[in-house]
Amino acid sequence: xxxxxxxxxxxxxxxxxxxxxxxxxxxxxxxxxxxxxxxxxxxxxxxxxxxxxxxxxxxxxxxxxxxxxxxxxxxxxxxxxxxxxxxxxxxxxxxxxx
Amino acid sequence: xxxxxxxxxxxxxxxxxxxxxxxxxxxxxxxxxxxxxxxxxxxxxxxxxxxxxxxxxxxxxxxxxxxxxxxxxxxxxxxxxxxxxxxxxxxxxxxxxxxxxxxxxxxxxxxxxxxxxxxxxxxxxxxxxxxxxxxxxxxxxxxxxxxxxxxxxxxxxxxxxxxxxxxxxxxxxxxxxxxxxxxxxxxxxxxxxxxxxxxxxxxxxxxxxxxxxxxxxxxxxxxxxxxxxxxxxxxxxxxxxxxxxxxxxxxxxxxxxxxxxxxxxxxxxxxxxxxxxxxxxxxxxxxxxxxxxxxxxxxxxxxxxxxxxxxxxxxxxxxxxxxxxxxxxxxxxxxxxxxxxxxxxxxxxxxxxxxxxxxxxxxxxxxxxxxxxxxxxxxxxxxxxxxxxxxxxxxxxxxxxxxxxxxxxxxxxxxxxxxxxxxxxxxxxxxxxxxxxxxxxxxxxxxxxxxxxxxxxxxxxxxxxxxxxxxxxxxxxxxxxxxxxxxxxxxxxxxxxxxxxxxxxxxxxxxxxxxxxxxxxxxxxxxxxxxxxxxxxxxxxxxxxxxxxxxxxxxxxxxxxxxxxxxxxxxxxxxxxxxxxxxxxxxxxxxxxxxxxxxxxxxxxxxxxxxxxxxxxxxxxxxxxxxxxxxxxxxxxxxxxxxxxxxxxxxxxxxxxxxxxxxxxxxxxxxxxxxxxxxxxxxxxxxxx
Numbered sequence: 001x002x003x004x005x006x007x008x009x010x011x012x013x014x015x016x017x018x019x020x021x022x023x024x025x026x027x028x029x030x031x032x033x034x035x036x037x038x039x040x041x042x043x044x045x046x047x048x049x050x051x052x053x054x055x056x057x058x059x060x061x062x063x064x065x066x067x068x069x070x071x072x073x074x075x076x077x078x079x080x081x082x083x084x085x086x087x088x089x090x091x092x093x094x095x096x097x098x
Numbered sequence: 099x100x101x102x103x104x105x106x107x108x109x110x111x112x113x114x115x116x117x118x119x120x121x122x123x124x125x126x127x128x129x130x131x132x133x134x135x136x137x138x139x140x141x142x143x144x145x146x147x148x149x150x151x152x153x154x155x156x157x158x159x160x161x162x163x164x165x166x167x168x169x170x171x172x173x174x175x176x177x178x179x180x181x182x183x184x185x186x187x188x189x190x191x192x193x194x195x196x197x198x199x200x201x202x203x204x205x206x207x208x209x210x211x212x213x214x215x216x217x218x219x220x221x222x223x224x225x226x227x228x229x230x231x232x233x234x235x236x237x238x239x240x241x242x243x244x245x246x247x248x249x250x251x252x253x254x255x256x257x258x259x260x261x262x263x264x265x266x267x268x269x270x271x272x273x274x275x276x277x278x279x280x281x282x283x284x285x286x287x288x289x290x291x292x293x294x295x296x297x298x299x300x301x302x303x304x305x306x307x308x309x310x311x312x313x314x315x316x317x318x319x320x321x322x323x324x325x326x327x328x329x330x331x332x333x334x335x336x337x338x339x340x341x342x343x344x345x346x347x348x349x350x351x352x353x354x355x356x357x358x359x360x361x362x363x364x365x366x367x368x369x370x371x372x373x374x375x376x377x378x379x380x381x382x383x384x385x386x387x388x389x390x391x392x393x394x395x396x397x398x399x400x401x402x403x404x405x406x407x408x409x410x411x412x413x414x415x416x417x418x419x420x421x422x423x424x425x426x427x428x429x430x431x432x433x434x435x436x437x438x439x440x441x442x443x444x445x446x447x448x449x450x451x452x453x454x455x456x457x458x459x460x461x462x463x464x465x466x467x468x469x470x471x472x473x474x475x476x477x478x479x480x481x482x483x484x485x486x487x488x489x490x491x492x493x494x495x496x497x498x499x500x501x502x503x504x505x506x507x508x509x510x511x512x513x514x515x516x517x518x519x520x521x522x523x524x525x526x527x528x529x530x531x532x533x534x535x536x537x538x539x540x541x542x543x544x545x546x547x548x549x550x551x552x553x554x555x556x557x558x559x560x561x562x563x564x565x566x567x568x569x570x571x572x573x574x575x576x577x578x579x580x581x582x583x584x585x586x587x588x589x590x591x592x593x594x595x596x597x598x599x600x601x602x603x604x605x606x607x608x609x610x611x612x613x614x615x616x617x618x619x620x621x622x623x624x625x626x627x628x629x630x631x632x633x634x635x636x637x638x639x640x641x642x643x644x645x646x647x648x649x650x651x652x653x654x655x656x657x658x659x660x661x662x663x664x665x666x667x668x669x670x671x672x673x674x675x676x677x678x679x680x681x682x683x684x685x686x687x688x689x690x691x692x693x694x695x696x697x698x699x700x701x702x703x704x705x706x707x708x709x710x711x712x713x714x715x716x717x718x719x720x721x722x723x724x725x726x727x728x729x730x731x732x733x734x735x736x737x738x739x740x741x742x743x744x745x746x747x748x749x750x751x752x753x754x755x756x757x758x759x760x761x762x763x764x765x766x767x768x769x770x771x772x773x774x775x776x777x778x779x780x781x782x783x784x785x786x787x
Binding site for chain 1: 102103104107108111162165166170172173177
């Protein structure tokens with residue numbers, strides 16, 4: 001994967017998830033951050049930090065991004081969510097607008 | 099190290115989440131307002147030309163900031179704001195800009211004044227910074243349609259109206275019509291171009307309306323009637339470009355085109371009227387018709403090149419021609435004479451397509467005639483003369499015109515004309531058979547060619563006969579008995595006033611010539627084979643030619659230079675009853691064949707004209723009666739006025755029926771028990787089966 005096509009999402013614990021920019025932009029909030037005028041850390045380095053989102057949740061979110069792209073292009077599969085993750089996942093989703 | 103956006107977003111998010119949305123929002127409002135007030139001061143401080151630039155720069159900054167702010171406050175924008183029905187962030191940002199900058203006292207007036215001043219400068223020819231204008235105008239548009247309209251467009255339109263009002267007044271006092279229109283067109287295009295470069299496209303129609311009203315609509319009549327350069331002058335001089343420009347400009351304003359059309363129509367009617375009543379013109383019928391054709395061609399071209407082939411103008415042209423052509427009662431006769439001239443010699447050597455062109459043009463004039471039956475009568479006369487003298491240039495052209503007339507007026511109109519052609523052909527065949535059967539016995543004497551004319555088809559002529567010379571009358575008798583032998587039950591009458599003869603003559607010094615003369619002239623000349631001197635009275639007695647014809651005949655033989663095969667004593671111009679005639683031994687001519695006939699169609703003398711007119715009126719009576727009967731048969735009962743209307747309509751294609759005459763015909767039909775008057779209502783008529 002080329003550097004220009006990827007972004008780095010960093011969890012509260014400091015885990016770095018490198019994913020496709022296209023996947024990350026499924027989240028409106030991340031999309032805004034990356035495309036905002038003016039120079040910020042996000043736009044300059046392509047890195048976004050989420051001090052309030054745990055690694056497990058962030059990982060699930062990244063999976064969701066990819067699933068969402070596949071669903072949009074026709075592969076209608078199911079996205080399984082472990083029940084114990086639901087609350088935190090929903091709060092993160094609210095924040096990320098996705 | 100740069101700031102982290104995420105942090106701000108998170109903070110904003112948390113604020114809203116934890117019910118501090120109100121605080122966030124009002125904080126936004128107050129901070130932004132304060133900031134904008136500072137900006138307002140700095141813009142006001144800008145000097146002269148830098149004012150707009152400063153405004154533009156600060157606006158660009160503001161937009162960028164707004165976008166960032168919106169990104170940061172996105173969560174508030176999509177949750178808190180809809181819930182509380184507050185203005186979304188971006189729109190809020192624009193409104194605050196509008197209220198604090200654009201509508202701040204000093205800036206508002208200064209902005210408008212600056213913009214209008216720049217536009218004025220551009221109008222008088224200076225170059226201005228269009229890119230800057232575009233940005234500022236776009237800003238106003240972004241702030242909302244009411245801002246653009248109230249803070250710019252409305253005053254812009256008012257100022258423009260004043261500007262163009264003044265300018266048009268200045269131009270119209272010093273320019274001629276063509277120049278003025280050029281300037282108006284230029285200004286119009288300028289404004290359209292201006293809009294495309296830096297104004298809202300929706301303004302185009304509004305500003306063009308202003309220019310059209312001030313420069314064109316307000317001065318329409320003055321322009322059209324301008325002396326020496328107005329519409330009439332343009333028409334006379336075929337100024338296609340100017341006329342086209344006038345058409346394109348005037349079509350934009352109410353009543354513009356109808357103004358042009360009305361002036362053109364009245365001008366056409368006047369010139370047409372002068373043309374058809376000009377006594378000089380009337381002496382030469384062919385010239386007369388050619389002038390009409392030229393005039394029509396001229397206007398056709400104008401409507402084609404300058405008036406966009408506009409149908410309403412075509413109609414105006416047609417109605418004008420119809421109006422003035424019928425002002426002269428001799429128009430039908432003249433048109434027939436024109437055709438006669440063309441078919442005799444005018445179309446000699448002309449290609450087939452060009453012949454068709456001329457005939458088609460003649461047909462357009464024919465259509466304008468109200469008295470088509472008068473035309474028919476003259477055409478028949480002229481055609482008869484052409485056929486009998488063998489003087490038609492092209493048989494195809496003759497037939498082509500008949501076909502056109504048939505298409506236009508129906509079979510009835512042309513059936514007799516076609517009969518004439520048939521007679522000519524049949525006669526040819528008959529002559530061949532005659533000579534085949536009797537050729538041997540006739541030997542080397544005179545040759546006879548007979549055209550047998552069916553009475554109904556040919557124009558009625560009074561049948562006058564004269565005494566033919568012995569050889570001729572013998573020959574004619576032979577033919578008569580041959581013909582009646584093969585066609586029993588028919589009656590033949592010789593029409594000696596319509597024939598021609600070719601004579602071989604030898605004069606005093608041995609000059610030999612072949613003379614082509616009329617039958618009457620032949621009778622006279624042959625007498626001189628047996629006598630050197632003959633008096634008028636002697637000639638009259640021997641030939642039995644009626645006196646007026648004889649006088650004309652002798653005149654053409656003795657008094658016309660170059661054709662005087664006879665000599666007259668005394669040498670006066672007119673023929674007197676005491677005159678004596680001799681063969682002119684001194685006769686010379688460059689040509690071997692000399693034509694002295696008098697059978698060319700000419701425009702009628704006064705008495706002839708009266709006679710023809712009378713015959714036309716007589717012929718109309720049965721046509722009117724037939725129309726009345728037709729209508730009454732289908733309607734059974736009808737009132738007086740409606741009968742008149744219907745009859746007029748039915749006969750329209752042939753002539754304009756006179757209501758008085760229609761009434762007379764109805765009375766006649768009542769007498770003959772075709773109709774009756776209703777006993778109760780005197781104005782109702784009933785058909786009697």
